[in-house]
Amino acid sequence: MNANIKKLIICFASLSSLAACTKLDEEMYGSLSPDTYYKTEAEGLSSVAGVYQLLSYNVDINxxxxxGEFMTDEFIVPGRASGGWFDQNNIDLTKHQQDPNNATNARAWKYMFQEIGTANAVLESLQKSPNQDAMKPLIAETRALRAYGYFYCMDYWGNIPLVTVARIDPNNLPTNTARADIYKFIESELLAAVDDIPSVTKVNRTSYYPRFTKESIYSILAILYLNAEVYTGTPQWQKASDMCDKVISSGAFDLEAEVLNNFKSNLQANSKEIISAFTVDPVKTAGNNQFILYTQNALDQLKYALPFAPANGYSTTQAVLDRYENQDVRKTLIEYGPQTYLDGSPLKYANGTQLVLVPVKDIISAQDNEGYKVLKYTPVGTTWSGYNGDNDLVMVRYSEILLTKAEALFKLGNSSDALTLINKVRTRSKASSLSALTIQNIEDERARELLWEGCRRRDMIRFGDFFTGTWAFKTTQTEKYRGLMPIPNEQITANPNLKQNPGYN
Known part of the structure; x- marks a missing residue:
């Protein structure tokens, strides 16, 4: 992680007065005057770094x-027989039975709009700075960060309030904006921002990392266009392909030799595959990565010499494991069956019994060994501060751009070039090459490559099996309206101008 960015994130803690409202009927105030602050880029960047930090908390761990992951076939957190982890809100999401009172949904809304509100406050101060012209790149960067926050909100809740000011008039609370119009706003903001943001080819890549570059924005636009038919009713396959081409033609990115390199804390800053990430350094109070804490079995404290016992929460399913060929290197990122130490000797409980991981059988009261584990953010080589790791949280990788380009090409009728891109990703992980391509191949390859990277819900909705498929404890088909989440009841209570999404009334 760039040491300067770390310092700026630490500085953001002193700017808590810029924190956004978490309810739409609250008014936000900032104590910093634009006339006396943001005189230099470093002053402005200290607040922009805080927007990055809020976004990292939201879209990659919290x-x-x-x-989103709860609603897919790749993620499950069962209640444990010991009494831990049981949460009916999460089980309802797993079964696609969420309602407007779902607490997980309510927190997700609160956290996402906190990021948006903070971006609004920072953006307003930057735009009123006496050195506004010198702040153009930071203004563009903040607009892009806000747009990405809105992308997440549009993806989940669709018809959301569009707020671009730092203070909300309590006598004029916002109303819903149609999902298609939110889409247009996101698109226009990203296209406007990209002109003033540098290309990764024009900066010192190591010192500028992990800030947004032009290629970061092109990647977000590619993902936006890939899902355009879901959001607006009109597909944008050519635009998705074009944005991927802008990333590819930069020549700045390629696949790492091993997919795991993108998630090792000591390799990420120099990765040629990571396009965007959120930096983490818990030792310096600059964010943290708690995937190992939340995911692994407690016995992995012994296996990896961890300074804490993991909580045995996040798990994956047999269906995910079965997607991989045995020789596929990505399969080694899933822990299943008999467990061993790194030297191959059996990993045992105190009573001498070896830990054997099996699929989750009981979503309410699972035994300690139920649930396969995804070991993506490896603890090997990680620096710990308590139970917080320093692995940077990956947002977009080059492999996703290749897979996005492949899907767009396939939809445009060019299956030959699409097959080449799919096989490039597969070859890296020693999976056998495909001789022909189907739309199911594309979906499955995205599921293999992007496991637990926050893509699966969007993908399943776009491909349709979010509604038609059944898996694990989701045993019935899903009503179409559940492609959107309900607007939390607490938000409608706070702001009666908001209307509930159809189907949840």
Whole structure:
């Protein structure tokens, strides 16, 4: 992680007066005067770094990320027989039975709009700075961060309030904006921002990392266009392909030799595959990565010499394991069956019994060994501060751009070039090459490559099996309206101008 960015994130803690409202009927005030602050880029960047930090908490570890993953076939958190982890809100999400009172959904809304509100406050101060012209790149960067926050909100809740000011008039609370119009706003903001943001080819890549570059924005636009038919009713396959081409033609990115390199804390800053990430350094109070804490079995404290006992929460399913060929290197990222130490000797409980991981059988009261584990953010080489690791949280990788380009090409009728891109990703992980391509191949490859990277819910909705498929404890088909989450009741109570999404009334 760039040491300067770390310092700026630490500085953001002193700017808590810029924190956004978490309810739409609250008014936000900032104590910093634009006339006396943001005289230099470093002063402005200290607040922009805080927006990055809020976004990292939301889209890569906390409730906004978890909520989407709960609704897919790749993620499950069962209640344990010991009494731990049981949460009916999360089980309802797993079964696609969420309602407007779902607490996980409510927290996700709160956290996402906190990021948006903070971006609004920072953006307003930057735009009123006496050095506004010098702040153009930071203004563009903040607009892009806000747009990405809105992308998440539009993806989940669709018809959301569009707020671009730092203070909300309590006598004029916002109303819902149609999902298609939110889409247009996101698109226009990203296209406007990209002109003033540098290309990764024009900066010192190591020192500028992990800030947004032009290629970061092109990647977000590619993902936006890939899902355009869901959001607006009109597909944008050519635009998705074009944005991927802008990333590819930069020549700045390629696949790492091993997919795991993108998630090792000591390799990420120099990765040629990571396009965007959120930096983490818990030792310096600059964010943290708690995947190992939340995911692994407690016995992995012994296996990896961890300074804490993991909580045995996040798990994956047999269906996910079965997607991989045996020789596929990505399969080694899933822990299943008999467990061993790194030297191959059996990993045993105190009573001498070896830990054997099996699929979750009981979502309410699972035994300690139920649930396969995804070991993506490896603890090997990680620096710990308590139970917080320093692995940077990956947002977009080059492999996702290749897979996005492949899907867009396939939809445009060019299956030959699409097959080449799919096989490039597969070859890296020693999976056998495909001789022909189907739309199911594309979906499955995305599921293999992007496991637990926050893509699966969007993918399943776009491909349709979110509604038609059944898996694990989701045993019935899903009503179409559940492609959107309900607007939390607490938000409608706070702001009666908001209307509930159809189907949840």
């Amino acid at each position: 409730d906004p990320w978890r909520m």
